[in-house]
Amino acid sequence: xxxxxxxxxxxxxxxxxxxxxxxxxxxxxxxxxxxxxxxxxxxxxxxxxxxxxxxxxxxxxxxxxxxxxxxxxxxxxxxxxxxxxxxxxxxxxxxxxxxxxxxxxxxxxxxxxxxxxxxxxxxxxxxxxxxxxxxxxxxxxxxxxxxxxxxxxxxxxxxxxxxxxxxxxxxxxxxxxxxxxxxxxxxxxxxxxxxxxxxxxxxxxxxxxxxxxxxxxxxxxxxxxxxxxxxxxxxxxxxxxxxxxxxxxxxxxxxxxxxxxxxxxxxxxxxxxxxxxxxxxxxxxxxxxxxxxxxxxxxxxxxxxxxxxxxxxxxxxxxxxxxxxxxxxxxxxxxxxxxxxxxxxxxxxxxxxxxxxxxxxxxxxxxxxxxxxxxxxxxxxxxxxxxxxxxxxxxxxxxxxxxxxxxxxxxxxxxxxxxxxxxxxxxxxxxxxxxxxxxxxxxxxxxxxxxxxxxxxxxxxxxxxxxxxxxxxxxxxxxxx
Amino acid sequence: xxxxxxxxxxxxxxxxxxxxxxxxxxxxxxxxxxxxxxxxxxxxxxxxxxxxxxxxxxxxxxxxxxxxxxxxxxxxxxxxxxxxxxxxxxxxxxxxxxxxxxxxxxxxxxxxxxxxxxxxxxxxxxxxxxxxxxxxxxxxxxxxxxxxxxxxxxxxxxxxxxxxxxxxxxxxxxxxxxxxxxxxxxxxxxxxxxxxxxxxxxxxxxxxxxxxxxxxxxxxxxxxxxxxxxxxxxxxxxxxxxxxxxxxxxxxxxxxxxxxxxxxxxxxxxxxxxxxxxxxxxxxxxxxxxxxxxxxxxxxxxxxxxxxxxxxxxxxxxxxxxxxxxxxxxxxxxxxxxxxxxxxxxxxxxxxxxxxx
Numbered sequence: 001x002x003x004x005x006x007x008x009x010x011x012x013x014x015x016x017x018x019x020x021x022x023x024x025x026x027x028x029x030x031x032x033x034x035x036x037x038x039x040x041x042x043x044x045x046x047x048x049x050x051x052x053x054x055x056x057x058x059x060x061x062x063x064x065x066x067x068x069x070x071x072x073x074x075x076x077x078x079x080x081x082x083x084x085x086x087x088x089x090x091x092x093x094x095x096x097x098x099x100x101x102x103x104x105x106x107x108x109x110x111x112x113x114x115x116x117x118x119x120x121x122x123x124x125x126x127x128x129x130x131x132x133x134x135x136x137x138x139x140x141x142x143x144x145x146x147x148x149x150x151x152x153x154x155x156x157x158x159x160x161x162x163x164x165x166x167x168x169x170x171x172x173x174x175x176x177x178x179x180x181x182x183x184x185x186x187x188x189x190x191x192x193x194x195x196x197x198x199x200x201x202x203x204x205x206x207x208x209x210x211x212x213x214x215x216x217x218x219x220x221x222x223x224x225x226x227x228x229x230x231x232x233x234x235x236x237x238x239x240x241x242x243x244x245x246x247x248x249x250x251x252x253x254x255x256x257x258x259x260x261x262x263x264x265x266x267x268x269x270x271x272x273x274x275x276x277x278x279x280x281x282x283x284x285x286x287x288x289x290x291x292x293x294x295x296x297x298x299x300x301x302x303x304x305x306x307x308x309x310x311x312x313x314x315x316x317x318x319x320x321x322x323x324x325x326x327x328x329x330x331x332x333x334x335x336x337x338x339x340x341x342x343x344x345x346x347x348x349x350x351x352x353x354x355x356x357x358x359x360x361x362x363x364x365x366x367x368x369x370x371x372x373x374x375x376x377x378x379x380x381x382x383x384x385x386x387x388x389x390x391x392x393x394x395x396x397x398x399x400x401x402x403x404x405x406x407x408x409x410x411x412x413x414x415x416x417x418x419x420x421x422x423x424x425x426x427x428x429x430x431x432x433x434x435x436x437x438x439x440x441x442x443x444x445x446x447x448x449x450x451x452x453x454x455x456x457x458x459x460x461x462x463x464x465x466x467x468x469x470x471x472x473x474x475x476x477x478x479x480x481x
Numbered sequence: 482x483x484x485x486x487x488x489x490x491x492x493x494x495x496x497x498x499x500x501x502x503x504x505x506x507x508x509x510x511x512x513x514x515x516x517x518x519x520x521x522x523x524x525x526x527x528x529x530x531x532x533x534x535x536x537x538x539x540x541x542x543x544x545x546x547x548x549x550x551x552x553x554x555x556x557x558x559x560x561x562x563x564x565x566x567x568x569x570x571x572x573x574x575x576x577x578x579x580x581x582x583x584x585x586x587x588x589x590x591x592x593x594x595x596x597x598x599x600x601x602x603x604x605x606x607x608x609x610x611x612x613x614x615x616x617x618x619x620x621x622x623x624x625x626x627x628x629x630x631x632x633x634x635x636x637x638x639x640x641x642x643x644x645x646x647x648x649x650x651x652x653x654x655x656x657x658x659x660x661x662x663x664x665x666x667x668x669x670x671x672x673x674x675x676x677x678x679x680x681x682x683x684x685x686x687x688x689x690x691x692x693x694x695x696x697x698x699x700x701x702x703x704x705x706x707x708x709x710x711x712x713x714x715x716x717x718x719x720x721x722x723x724x725x726x727x728x729x730x731x732x733x734x735x736x737x738x739x740x741x742x743x744x745x746x747x748x749x750x751x752x753x754x755x756x757x758x759x760x761x762x763x764x765x766x767x768x769x770x771x772x773x774x775x776x777x778x779x780x781x782x783x784x785x786x787x788x789x790x791x792x793x794x795x796x797x798x799x800x801x802x803x804x805x806x807x808x809x810x811x812x813x814x815x816x817x818x819x820x821x822x823x824x825x826x827x828x829x830x831x832x833x834x835x836x837x838x
Contacts, residue, residue, distance in 0.1 A: 434650040
């Protein structure tokens with residue numbers, strides 16, 4: 001019961017936060033799953049900052065206060081509706097459309113999505129954590145948070161896991177449920193379901209159910225990603241937030257609604273709260289998003305960028321919390337590794353190069369390409385992506401996918417740089433190359449679905465109804481007038 | 482349905498197999514531990530692990546009848562007789578053995594490095610006894626081409642074997658092992674043929690360039706085929722029977738070790754939430770003590786290394802001196818139980834919970 005209550009409370013907190021910053025979509029199907037993701041990120045940020053910057057342990061009351069804050073803020077904001085808010089937030093009305101066509105094509109896809117969702121949920125909820133990384137970091141961090149450990153060793157584990165994987169699974173335990181290591185993966189499974197909900201709901205809400213269902217289908221055709229949802233590994237968290245962010249990035253490119261840019265930004269901030277390299281994935285995409293907003297907004301562009309900068313305060317807060325937790329050296333190990341690598345090969349890379357040179361193993365580049373195209377861990381995603389990019393290139397611009405495509409390219413380049421240049425030894429031994437591709441592959445799946453399934457030459461159905469909060473505000477303003 | 486189907490498949494008769502009475506080959510069986518030949522079969526006492534090499538060169542599938550006691554797991558593979566096999570290497574073929582009598586059909590063609598001239602081995606680990614009471618073997622075909630075809634067929638639909646490295650990668654799925662053709666390469670080729678062929682055909686017919694429907698249609702069809710293959714292979718490994726009681730789930734969890742899940746479950750019932758736990762296990766066995774400590778959380782838990790003044794737990798977070806430890810979890814230790822400690826809950830002679838006298 002506590003798990004259910006906590007999930008609902010997190011969701012409610014996220015929805016309240018979305019309404020407070022006027023980024024709710026007006027569609028329950030989108031706002032509820034996104035509420036979970038945003039609420040989880042909000043709680044993780046608040047709890048992590050409170051613990052590391054203010055020394056406040058994550059107890060039940062603290063958790064309740066963090067979750068209640070957006071609800072209170074939203075309640076207060078409802079008392080003061082403003083005409084400006086109504087003007088800014090009223091999106092063009094569209095009608096939700098859930099059934100993709102042709103039904104004959106999409107029906108088996110929907111069946112597969114359901115099979116994958118049930119399989120992941122059942123297996124993820126039933127299987128005890130069993131990987132070394134989970135024992136040492138990903139599953140251990142929430143236990144330490146719930147236990148209140150804050151020694152240097154405990155802080156190092158929490159910082160390594162990242163705020164979201166460390167604090168969110170611990171939430172039911174700090175709320176009073178007994179600490180149960182077997183349930184540490186439940187939050188990850190719920191986030192997987194939330195991701196599916198966001199992409200399907202958003203497609204339906206925007207009158208493009210083919211994009212929504214296509215995204216969910218593409219996301220569930222990657223065997224290794226499905227397996228990761230059932231583990232406690234953080235690559236699954238990264239994939240969830242990045243995939244959901246890309247759903248809004250492509251929507252922003254397609255429809256140009258500023259709200260979608262804001263929603264993408266919130267989810268990208270969530271990406272930055274996973275592992276110690278989350279911000280390295282999130283930052284370039286955020287920069288590109290802001291550039292896109294400035295470019296598309298034209299005369300109002302800079303003002304729009306300024307409006308988006310508000311939530312970005314989360315990023316320095318999170319980084320400051322991490323530095324306070326483990327110091328500068330421990331907070332940014334990847335930057336340090338990159339600096340070391342740039343100044344000359346390290347012992348590990350030397351060993352890797354000599355191993356590859358011996359002819360016993362293919363080169364890192366070959367292994368990286370095999371991981372993308374041949375090994376099957378990512379299904380046939382990259383075959384379809386490359387072919388679609390070549391054959392449908394004009395559609396990239398027409399569908400408004402150029403900026404998000406550029407962001408995808410940057411992410412892929414980052415992943416390749418890590419696998420081929422920074423840590424080739426982990427590519428040669430196959431230990432990280434496949435799972436390092438999972439986050440960018442989730443983004444690629446969503447982007448690909450928008451490229452393949454969305455045809456702007458087909459007249460779109462009307463936009464969804466405006467958010468309920470805006471409707472209420474409009475009614476109140478009308479009544480006062 | 483899945484477990485029942487697997488059970489029925491495991492005990493079904495093995496077509497094309499010949500009966501190999503264990504007693505008839507007993508003198509040629511190689512084992513790493515002493516074995517006893519009884520009227521029932523070939524018996525082994527399992528105390529940690531025992532490897533048994535069967536004199537059945539060329540076998541592609543074997544079926545074993547057994548009687549087991551205690552907590553055991555069976556791993557199988559093939560060996561060439563010149564190198565020591567690595568039973569836990571991927572793809573790790575293993576199954577827990579229920580106490581009592583049973584039958585297992587063991588596919589050798591899908592194990593690492595199998596060839597028609599290799600001999601099968603059984604690797605039984607845990608604590609208990611194992612009696613090989615019956616044996617059947619299906620030999621590989623005589624000619625090399627038929628062997629290749631046979632292995633190709635076996636590997637094409639081979640179940641995914643979840644192991645310690647699965648989190649890093651799922652073993653690539655092959656379609657034709659004899660030609661190094663992977664399923665994804667095959668599907669990718671079909672996708673390209675469908676997408677390009679359809680686009681070009683439509684262009685030739687209508688003089689219109691419309692690649693999107695053919696890309697999408699081909700992608701969906703091929704992805705569904707890939708998903709179906711993955712589902713068939715993954716189904717045996719998927720846990721579809723959740724229990725609301727975590728301790729029950731843990732007790733039944735023997736995917737990686739026949740004893741760790743049951744021992745952790747046993748300990749959770751014995752150790753209070755405020756008590757400090759030490760795990761006495763083999764120094765080289767990282768998985769054992771880490772599994773026990775993790776699943777005993779939130780209790781303080783450390784790996785006991787007798788020569789150390791202070792013992793450390795996962796990532797060094799928990800640190801306990803010897804006198805601070807309230808409970809010992811003993812799991813195949815290298816050293817005897819320290820004086821003054823007595824077992825209070827026993828899974829078997831190698832796995833138990835001990836407290837100070």
